[in-house]
Amino acid sequence: MSPPRIAAAALLLAGLVAGSIGDPPAAHTPLRRGDEIVITADFHVHAFLGDGTFWPWDLVLEGRRQGLDAFAITNHNQTVVARIGRWASQRLGGPIVLVGEEITAPRYHLIGVGLKDTVSARQPAALAIRAVHAQGGVAIAAHPNAAYWAGFEDEALKELDGAEVCHPGAYAKAGAMEEFRRFYEHAESLGHHITPIGSSDFHGPLGAPGLCRTFLFLRENSEAGILAALRSGRSVVYAADGTAYGDPELVAWLSSPAGLAARNPPPRDGRAAVSALPGFLGLAGLLLLGPSRTRPT
Amino acid sequence: MLHPFTAYQELAREPDPGAWGLVRRPLFQACLLGAIASVGISGRLSLRLVLSTGAAWSFAPALQMASVLALRRALGGRHVSLPRSVDLYFMGQGPWCLWLLALTATQAFVPPERSVSLLAPQGPLLWTALLPLLWSPVLTFSFLRAAFQASRRRAAQGLLLHGAITWGFVLAFFQLSGQLAPRLAALLKE
Numbered sequence: 001m002s003p004p005r006i007a008a009a010a011l012l013l014a015g016l017v018a019g020s021i022g023d024p025p026a027a028h029t030p031l032r033r034g035d036e037i038v039i040t041a042d043f044h045v046h047a048f049l050g051d052g053t054f055w056p057w058d059l060v061l062e063g064r065r066q067g068l069d070a071f072a073i074t075n076h077n078q079t080v081v082a083r084i085g086r087w088a089s090q091r092l093g094g095p096i097v098l099v100g101e102e103i104t105a106p107r108y109h110l111i112g113v114g115l116k117d118t119v120s121a122r123q124p125a126a127l128a129i130r131a132v133h134a135q136g137g138v139a140i141a142a143h144p145n146a147a148y149w150a151g152f153e154d155e156a157l158k159e160l161d162g163a164e165v166c167h168p169g170a171y172a173k174a175g176a177m178e179e180f181r182r183f184y185e186h187a188e189s190l191g192h193h194i195t196p197i198g199s200s201d202f203h204g205p206l207g208a209p210g211l212c213r214t215f216l217f218l219r220e221n222s223e224a225g226i227l228a229a230l231r232s233g234r235s236v237v238y239a240a241d242g243t244a245y246g247d248p249e250l251v252a253w254l255s256s257p258a259g260l261a262a263r264n265p266p267p268r269d270g271r272a273a274v275s276a277l278p279g280f281l282g283l284a285g286l287l288l289l290g291p292s293r294t295r296p297t
Numbered sequence: 298m299l300h301p302f303t304a305y306q307e308l309a310r311e312p313d314p315g316a317w318g319l320v321r322r323p324l325f326q327a328c329l330l331g332a333i334a335s336v337g338i339s340g341r342l343s344l345r346l347v348l349s350t351g352a353a354w355s356f357a358p359a360l361q362m363a364s365v366l367a368l369r370r371a372l373g374g375r376h377v378s379l380p381r382s383v384d385l386y387f388m389g390q391g392p393w394c395l396w397l398l399a400l401t402a403t404q405a406f407v408p409p410e411r412s413v414s415l416l417a418p419q420g421p422l423l424w425t426a427l428l429p430l431l432w433s434p435v436l437t438f439s440f441l442r443a444a445f446q447a448s449r450r451r452a453a454q455g456l457l458l459h460g461a462i463t464w465g466f467v468l469a470f471f472q473l474s475g476q477l478a479p480r481l482a483a484l485l486k487e
Contacts, residue, residue, distance in 0.1 A: 023341070048353045172418075173418075206416050207412065
């Protein structure tokens with residue numbers, strides 16, 4: 001092996017060692033507000049064996065790194081991987097994984113959370129929402145930009161539990177944040193309370209679980225407690241421009257010193273950069289140099 | 298990468314790399330995918346994530362190996378050993394690997410909300426994918442001409458077969474993950 005290749009391999013090894021120290025991350029304890037538990041959640045995450053990048057058990061550990069207390073695995077039109085994720089979460093000690101599905105139809109995308117079985121996408125949104133409710137789940141409009149408005153008739157909006165008001169689409173597409181806001185306000189104007197939701201729609205590797213997140217105020221830190229809080233609208237979400245959605249009293253608490261501690265995702269620690277830089281140089285070096293060639297004799 | 302036909306002609310004359318040649322570059326590519334994913338989600342190179350995610354996505358290099366097998370059979374390139382064919386083919390994956398590495402660097406050193414916008418359809422990063430997208434077929438064409446000694450016409454046919462396998466797989470992946478049919482239906486309704 002030539003000296004440049006040895007140097008590249010050594011850099012990669014140094015990056016791997018630095019990046020593996022302190023991995024996996026430790027679980028963290030949710031904050032309290034009087035009798036309530038304040039958790040950080042993400043109700044729209046995709047896993048591998050769907051179109052997500054990561055195995056469900058890796059998502060559990062990385063969700064922990066992002067400061068999430070709960071998240072839902074919501075692959076398109078299936079719930080099998082989410083059930084594997086919930087099993088992994090129970091063995092790894094959390095965060096709580098809820099079984100979900102992104103019910104993906106041509107005219108609407110709907111998140112079902114707290115499901116037992118897959119809900120068919122071959123039905124109007126109102127019927128899909130009823131099917132979610134029949135299983136004891138909660139129905140959330142996924143990234144409701146203008147292209148999907150027609151799929152949510154007023155009948156569906158009156159039965160909807162929540163709508164994503166923060167979604168990474170708002171960072172990627174001009175006008176998307178305004179469309180999410182208009183959808184939410186229109187649904188609320190029908191006289192039915194809609195819980196504001198922030199979700200990452202994380203597929204990986206770009207973005208992060210919890211990039212958009214929901215703060216929930218629970219009576220009980222369990223799957224049932226989370227679903228109850230979602231139904232009763234005990235959430236606060238910050239849109240991409242920082243606008244807060246939710247009960248003004250809860251928003252005020254999250255602006256207090258105690259609440260601010262819950263709001264920001266944990267910063268990446270110094271080891272991450274130490275690991276990433278030599279790792280990159282090593283990978284780039286090995287890529288450009290390639291494996292040793294066999295020379296003609 | 299810049300003079301692929303000449304480079305492939307020289308490389309094809311090298312001795313057979315043996316069984317290790319069959320797997321070394323596909324393995325490196327699987328590990329690279331794992332590393333990219335690891336840095337993307339955690340900002341660090343974690344051995345756990347590199348191995349776990351690399352194993353998950355190892356089907357991608359495995360599928361490319363299968364496409365080399367199909368091309369070798371279709372173009373009559375059996376005078377070149379299978380390990381040598383696979384090794385030479387994966388050398389042509391350099392542009393995509395470098396692009397993915399650059400993508401990961403972006404993710405590691407800019408905030409996630411910014412990296413999401415860079416890869417959006419109107420973002421600058423997605424357009425840079427045109428470079429590997431356009432250059433990779435040139436490399437594959439040169440590989441087929443130099444390694445399998447295919448005529449221009451046969452190499453062009455091979456390139457079409459390769460495209461059909463690759464894009465067929467991408468479409469199958471989106472169909473199996475539940476995305477393709479609803480999106481196609483939505484497009485047809487528009």
